[in-house]
Amino acid sequence: MKRWLMSTVVCSALIAAFPSIAADPVAGKAKYAVCAGCHGPAGMGNAALGYPQLAGRDAAFVMAQLQAFKSGKRESATMKAMVAGLSGTDMENLGAYIASLR
16 A cells, blocks of 8 residues: 555656646647748758758757757847747647657
8 A cells, every 4th residue: 555655646746747748749830830931831941041941850959949049048039039938838849840840
């Protein structure tokens, strides 16, 4: 009985600590509509205009870059404005959607 109770407590703590275990690529696709203006609907970018390809990037990389733009660690007035209203969950969802682009 003690093991079961302890297991339940540990699992509950993990769930509380990591509420967003699985990002939602469908929600990310909805947020990506704004990104598509520069990066293209398939995430292929436009190198001639300085818009990098996003398709093929993994979710963790995308999220790290979005966070870096939001915090100012990466400088781009355009991207800083684009990420200003994004929450951490929005960034996770965008990362999941972009990772699905091939």
